[in-house]
Amino acid sequence: MRPRTEGRWRLPLPRSLLGRMLLLTLLVVLLAQGLSSVIWLSQLRASQMEGLVASARSLAHSMSASVSYFRSLPVAYRPMVLDQLRSMGGTRFVVSLNDKPLGMQVLPATPRKEAVIDAVADVLHQRLGAQLEISIQFVSPQDLRIFNSGLKLDELPRSWAHYALTLEPINPPVLVTQIRLAEGEWLYIASLLPEPYTSLEEQGLPSQQLWFIVLTSSFLLLFIGLLVHWQSRPLKRLALAAREMSLGADVEPVTEGGGSEVEEVGRAFNAMRERISRYLTERSQLFSAISHDLRTPITRLRLRVELLDDEQLQAKFGRDLDELEMLVKGALQCVKDTDIHENIERIDLNQVLECLVEPYLGSGQITLEGRAQAPYPGKPLALKRCIGNLIDNALKYGERAHLRILDSDIGFVLQVDDEGPGVPEQRQEQVFEPHFRLAGQQQGYGLGLGIARNIAHSHGGEVSLRNLREGGLRVTLSLPRSVD
Known part of the structure; x- marks a missing residue:
């Protein structure tokens, strides 16, 4: 995360043009695909609801024909007709006659289930009479009961009910309609809704639609990435x-x-x-x-x-x-x-520092801590003169120099601490000016720090000063490894 700004955390964003363009394109694609998918899904569900209601009404018409047929039969013939239907197997309905409505655990109501129940009840009342006593409900196959004795679906012969009421491995809910024919006689009709409305669940985006979104987004990001890379190559050459x-x-x-x-x-x-x-x-x-x-x-x-x-x-x-x-x-x-005409090379700064401090190691005037992790691309003689001026300045006005290297992927940092009186804060910028000397300093031309800063600036870096609490001055040379 980036540092807190005005009390709020800012999300990390890509720094390159390619990364920002791809992120923006991805957000736009996801927003457009999301909106289009929501609209498409709402239209799909509306059309599915219309088809479901039409299918439920068609099923109700078939039920009303069966009920009319059973009504027309003499009471004594009805059990024989039911036995014949069960022996045939493969019928659309499972029908039984019971002396009372069967009690079963009803599935929770959903908009689709309520729409089916309303459509079936409306057709049955229209075809069989508004005063008809009807019970319509959705039941799970595991809780389904067929007869007064409470037999479960699994306890019946497969030819009696399994072909009409199971659809493995889905096992969708069963529509149970119980109609009162006469005093003490209830006609029981169980059926599944036809495909593709068997499950009655509102599905999300189909897998084909999700794959379509993923593929189109990937191809678009690929083409945008190639285009931005092609267009940004001149900018990279310009930066180099x-x-x-x-x-x-x-x-x-x-x-x-x-x-x-x-x-x-x-x-x-x-x-x-x-x-x-x-x-x-x-x-x-x-x-x-x-x-x-x-x-x-x-x-x-x-x-x-x-x-x-x-x-x-x-x-x-x-x-x-x-x-x-x-x-x-x-x-x-x-x-x-400062105007050194050199070619840019990969410099081993460890070797440069060793050459500069070697003459003073025996006297104990200089200590060196840390090492550079990787070569630095720059002008060898200029950087050697820059670091040499900082060391000479520390030895000249602070008697001893303590060098510390802090290297990372971001940049190379060299801290040069001396044991001198330091520099007043109000004078720390003036000491970089040509020929400027503090009181009591008469040695040299007063150009060392200015030359070091100019060389650092030419490499995209900086030279800064800070007084230490325990006494002395810290001069910090910062050199970035890449220029943004």
Whole structure:
């Protein structure tokens, strides 16, 4: 999870364009498929309800014909007709005559069961008379009773009832209709509803529909992923070229391809690359000219100062010339140290640190803790100069340097702790400025931290300062392993 923002947790989202596009597409597909499936399922259930009612009415018409037939028979003939029907087997109904309605455990009511019962009762009352005494209910096959004696379905011969009332392995509910024919005589009719309405349960989405949703979503995500990957390749090439250019490498113009927007970005990057390259070339030429032009007059002035008779005036001019020469050399060194033309390589930072600290290990001025886990892609000489400046700064103003490496997949971190007086918080940004020194510091040009930060910035990293509670200053070099 990401950090809490304004008291709320934010869900983690993909950071890449491909991941976000696929997530958005998946949400849209699931929403569209869900809505269409709900509409389709509601229409399917409505049509199934219409078919169920029509089937129940047809079944009720068949029942009414059987009831009319039994009514027309003399009372003495009715048991013989029932025996003949049972002997034949395979009839649609199971019919019996009982002296009272059979009591059975009724299944819980559902909208479909109530619709069937209402449809059957309506047809029977229309065909047989509104005053007809009828009992209609759904019973589980396990609780079904056939005769007054309470015999179960499994206790009867298979030819009598199993063919009409079982549908293994489903065993759907049985519709039991009991109609009063005369005083002390009830006609019992048990039957199953015809296919596909035997179970009477409202089914969810069919497996075919679910597979259709899964397959269409998968194909759509696959095609969207290929499309986004194809369109994002120019952006990845552009990001790689921008990183290499930030490290000072000689970058070839990127290929202008992809969509019109991506092509426009590539064209703008190439134009920017040409302007920056021209600016860097002009800057190098400018400082070379300044170096050449200033050294001659400074040397000439030194010769003239030597010819002065007044020693006090000669000393004043000498100090001014020394300061002027130090400023010129400092500016040229700053440009030289930060504008290092190197190719990007995979650097073993452990080896770099070992080379830098080896001369001081015997004296105990430097301690080193931790190791880099993987090579770092960067400019070898520039990073060596950056880390060397941080170590020299710690030894110069803090006498000792304690180095600690914290490496991970995210980035490389080097902490350099010294035992000096530290830097006041209000001055911690100023010490990165050229030629800035704290009170009592007169050594060097005041350029080491500034050069180190410029090199870190060119690699997408940072150099920061923090005073330690126990005394001393901690300088932290952070270098990311990838540029977002």
